[in-house]
Amino acid sequence: MASSPAKFFTLDSFDLEGKRVYLRVDINSPINPISGEVMGLNRFMSHLDTIRELHNSKLVVVAHQSRPGKDDFTSLKTHAEQMEKITGRPIEFIDSLFGSEARNKIRHMEDGEIIMLENTRFYTEETDIDPMDAELAESTHFVKNLSELFDYYVIDAFPTIHRAQTSLVGFRRIRPNIAGRLIEKEVSMIDRFTFGNDHPKLAILAGAKIDDSINVSSSFLKNGTVDSIIAGGVVANAFLWAKGMDIGKKNREFIMKNNKNHSEIIDQCRKILEKYPGKLMLPDDFVLNPTGRNLSVKDKVPDDQILADIGLNSISRFVEEIRKSRAIFLNGPMGMYEIEEFSVGTREILEAVADSHGLTIAGGGHTLNALEKLRLMDRISHASTGGGALISYLSGERMPVLQALEESLNIFQGQGYGKRRKN
Secondary structure (H helix, E strand, C coil): CCCCHHHCEEHHHCCCCCCEEEEECCCCCCECCCCCCECCCHHHHHCHHHHHHCCCCEEEEECCCCCCCCCCCCCCHHHHHHHHHHHCCCCEECCCCCCHHHHHHHHCCCCCCEEECCCHHHCHHHHCCCCCCHHHHHCCHHHHHHCCCCCEEEECCHHHCCCCCHHHHCCCCCCCEEECHHHHHHHHHHHHHHHCCCCCEEEEECCCCHHHHHHHHHHHHHHCCCCEEEECHHHHHHHHHHCCCCCCHHHHHHHHHHCCCHHHHHHHHHHHHHHCCCCEECCCEEEEECCCCEEECCCCCCCCCEEEEECHHHHHHHHHHHHHCCEEEEECCCCCCCCHHHCHHHHHHHHHHHHCCCEEEEECHHHHHHHHHCCCHHHCCEECCCCHHHHHHHCCCCCHHHHHHHHHHHHHHCCCCCCCCCC
16 A cells, blocks of 8 residues: 555644754766766755755755665765755765764754765665664664764655665664655655556657566556556567567567566566456557668568667557647656657657647656657656666555654654644
């Protein structure tokens, strides 16, 4: 069962002025491998509303970047510099998470000051324990050293709500844990799509990452969340392969190379098609790369060609379905949209979604990138910051961070917390 913002403390629940506030954000971003500079600012921008509302608090920002073993696993010093530029406020970076220097700085903060601490994933206590075991989490150096320094813990890292990690859930019994504006907005909009009564309701699932999309397809149809699904890109190729179409050697090899469990995925596609006939719309024509030739679904795909875009007939069918829909979830491009000659399908579908008068929610990095490139972002009801978290939430999976926020409300509301003091 999905959660709703009514089950969390929010920034409206408390007067946080002058309070020491722990703010967990997600500013995990692409890093330039040569200069070390942060390249993407979308996630920084997504937290601005929360940070602005905490302008008179003693604010300590906590975040992560990548994970051990990755090339972009690095310090947050550059992130602090970027956050300073974006907020227009001085931000002091401390290259420690819970050491004596960090604790001393936090104790002596003035109202309106901001500190950013070091990458939480530099510390094994962040990832190597199960912090949903509250007693175990509270026994860590991380929690013990920071637990008495803060009045409130604001959790705003929506893209990581599916992760059980100490910095996200370990303080839920220490002091009230509060959903920041980003989590509040994301959960509200996604629940509005999932549980709203706007019909017909449509999901457009495309792109190259097929595992998540196949799972959410099954969940959507099983739960009656949507009335129909449009599949595009490699997601559509997997369903077509399951349906018995010869999608060509290169397209089969791409699926096999990028999905070790490809046999199970194709079998799952086959079961979805059998169980929910007529619910899934698949392309019936394509544009090939490198020849640029148009191909019908009835034709054999040459083994040296890639299904790079949907064709004009598929575009027409899909646009008609979009125009009929009153709520639309969009995740993934129709093909190789980065190459101009194979961008037509993605462009036409995104423009049709942008023209919709219903609720429209978009997610996934490539989807948002394409919307920005086409200058359509401001015509979408909600652009989600979540990737895997968004898909997991829509699939009805357990969300540890939301569970922890609910638990914290249940604990502290019973102690008289949650009634905002009047000025």
